[in-house]
Amino acid sequence: DGGITQSPKYLFRKEGQNVTLSCEQNLNHDAMYWYRQDPGQGLRLIYYSQIVNDFQKGDIAEGYSVSREKKESFPLTVTSAQKNPTAFYLCASSIGRDVDEQYFGPGTRLTVT
Amino acid sequence: LAKTTQPISMDSYEGQEVNITCSHNNIATNDYITWYQQFPSQGPRFIIQGYKTKVTNEVASLFIPADRKSSTLSLPRVSLSDTAVYYCLVGDLTSGTYKYIFGTGTRLKVLA
Numbered sequence: 150d151g152g153i154t155q156s157p158k159y160l161f162r163k164e165g166q167n168v169t170l171s172c173e174q175n176l177n178h179d180a181m182y183w184y185r186q187d188p189g190q191g192l193r194l195i196y197y198s199q200i201v202n203d204f205q206k207g208d209i210a211e212g213y214s215v216s217r218e219k220k221e222s223f224p225l226t227v228t229s230a231q232k233n234p235t236a237f238y239l240c241a242s243s244i245g246r247d248v249d250e251q252y253f254g255p256g257t258r259l260t261v262t
Numbered sequence: 263l264a265k266t267t268q269p270i271s272m273d274s275y276e277g278q279e280v281n282i283t284c285s286h287n288n289i290a291t292n293d294y295i296t297w298y299q300q301f302p303s304q305g306p307r308f309i310i311q312g313y314k315t316k317v318t319n320e321v322a323s324l325f326i327p328a329d330r331k332s333s334t335l336s337l338p339r340v341s342l343s344d345t346a347v348y349y350c351l352v353g354d355l356t357s358g359t360y361k362y363i364f365g366t367g368t369r370l371k372v373l374a
Contacts, residue, residue, distance in 0.1 A: 184364070191349065192306070192364035239305050250296075251362065253305025 152176065155240050155254035162234075162261050170225045170257045172240035178252070179245030181223035185209060186237040186256075195238075198223055199245055227259065234261045266350045271369040280337040282368050284350030287331050294353040295326060295333045299346045300367070306349060310335070337370075345372045 194207030212231025
């Protein structure tokens with residue numbers, strides 16, 4: 150089955166700790182994305198990557214970091230510098246050319262207390 | 263980047279046709295219009311994409327007038343399971359980065 154997976158579904162952390170969210174895809178897509186969604190709001194782009202070993206900041210990259218060492222994987226680290234990390238995090242991938250369809254994972258709900 | 267404006271919410275009854283209109287006055291020549299659907303606590307799902315005139319697939323139709331400054335997503339005979347948030351996006355090709363801007367979307371509630 151081809152798809153995009155995120156783990157874990159729910160994650161709880163104490164304030165001041167870094168946490169890494171996993172995103173894996175087996176769709177052979179070049180492009181991958183991380184979004185953040187707050188209650189009742191739309192999605193905001195954190196980081197995106199069009200190719201392995203390359204990534205770009207989105208609209209709200211401060212306090213986050215990513216890596217793209219493999220085509221299939223695009224982990225997101227929420228650092229202690231992120232002031233309001235509690236949110237629903239969504240990972241997506243796309244073929245990577247033109248304006249094409251983005252496939253989303255099931256999301257990770259992060260709660261920081 | 264082209265910005266989109268759509269109604270915050272809409273109510274409909276089962277079996278009715280629902281039309282959700284999106285404004286994108288600053289759409290660029292090479293931009294496409296894409297609609298996504300999102301259920302609570304899930305990732306958005308692609309519904310339909312078009313450039314001009316009319317596009318139809320098994321779940322929806324997309325109507326785009328000649329000036330492309332707006333578009334209308336049409337959902338025929340909605341059911342309770344169509345209750346969701348619908349996002350209108352305009353594809354950003356200006357820098358070749360395939361970035362989308364998701365607004366707050368339209369919250370559709372289908373009533374029995």
